[in-house]
Amino acid sequence: MTRVDAWTGAAPLAVRGRPRRLVPMVLGFEPIREDVSIRGGSAFRHLMEPVTAAAVVYDEGWILLDGGFDPDRVRDPVRRAASFDYEGYTPIVPQGDPLVDQVAEAGLQWGDLAGAAISHAHFDHTGAARLLDDDQPLLLQRREWQHVCEAPSERAAFLFRADFDHPRLRIGLLDGDTSLAPGVDAIDTAGHTPGHQSFVVRLAGESIVLAGDAADLRANIDQRAPTGSVADPVDDAAAQRAVDRLTALDARADTVVWPSHDPEWEPWQRTIRRR
Numbered sequence: 001m002t003r004v005d006a007w008t009g010a011a012p013l014a015v016r017g018r019p020r021r022l023v024p025m026v027l028g029f030e031p032i033r034e035d036v037s038i039r040g041g042s043a044f045r046h047l048m049e050p051v052t053a054a055a056v057v058y059d060e061g062w063i064l065l066d067g068g069f070d071p072d073r074v075r076d077p078v079r080r081a082a083s084f085d086y087e088g089y090t091p092i093v094p095q096g097d098p099l100v101d102q103v104a105e106a107g108l109q110w111g112d113l114a115g116a117a118i119s120h121a122h123f124d125h126t127g128a129a130r131l132l133d134d135d136q137p138l139l140l141q142r143r144e145w146q147h148v149c150e151a152p153s154e155r156a157a158f159l160f161r162a163d164f165d166h167p168r169l170r171i172g173l174l175d176g177d178t179s180l181a182p183g184v185d186a187i188d189t190a191g192h193t194p195g196h197q198s199f200v201v202r203l204a205g206e207s208i209v210l211a212g213d214a215a216d217l218r219a220n221i222d223q224r225a226p227t228g229s230v231a232d233p234v235d236d237a238a239a240q241r242a243v244d245r246l247t248a249l250d251a252r253a254d255t256v257v258w259p260s261h262d263p264e265w266e267p268w269q270r271t272i273r274r275r
């Protein structure tokens with residue numbers, strides 16, 4: 001049975017030192033209508049968007065931010081048909097287990113993982129929960145967890161409660177902006193989902209903000225245009241506030257915001273080209 005604690009019960013994460021590098025990972029692909037990713041986008045055009053995650057590597061230990069799909073849900077024909085029944089949508093997971101494979105290629109050990117945080121509970125971000133042990137908490141906003149527990153329809157909310165249902169899984173709930181570990185902060189960017197969060201990673205000389213789906217595309221930042229996808233129309237204003245917050249961070253000379261699903265974004269491209 002999954003255990004759910006406040007962040008204070010999950011903290012501190014077992015890392016030592018400072019964040020030394022950030023490892024971009026591409027865990028899958030999905031066709032997304034442009035106006036879903038950016039308000040005002042085309043309802044005709046579809047982008048083949050990468051599903052991304054990142055590892056933050058410390059002197060000792062590392063943290064996983066987001067986690068892609070559960071590959072078994074995508075590959076098992078029965079589960080796939082039951083899970084991804086949406087017009088114009090199909091989840092794609094490349095061969096192998098992209099998360100496990102890319103963690104190994106980065107020279108990281110699962111046993112050194114201190115914990116994972118997800119931007120939000122959509123099914124293209126929750127796939128890592130299956131791999132976590134009881135000393136590796138999964139961190140998300142309390143409002144997001146309430147949304148997971150209370151959403152009337154998993155299908156309409158694009159999430160699977162079963163992704164969070166593992167005997168060894170321990171969930172830690174955050175309330176707004178929270179320092180997760182030295183040099184890594186979660187920041188409130190609710191809108192796309194009720195408890196969406198982004199992550200600020202302070203490396204030597206540069207800060208990287210992992211926007212999550214508050215900015216699927218770089219154009220969300222460059223045009224200050226919010227996501228076109230909110231759980232409820234009342235969240236439109238929050239989605240605008242979220243992208244405004246990210247745009248303000250991006251304006252800092254030492255900070256760059258990474259969009260989560262942009263096919264053209266260089267760090268994701270670099271990861272794809274290597275394979």
Ligand SMILES: [Zn+2]
Pocket residue numbers: 122124125213260261
């Ligand atoms: Zn996503």
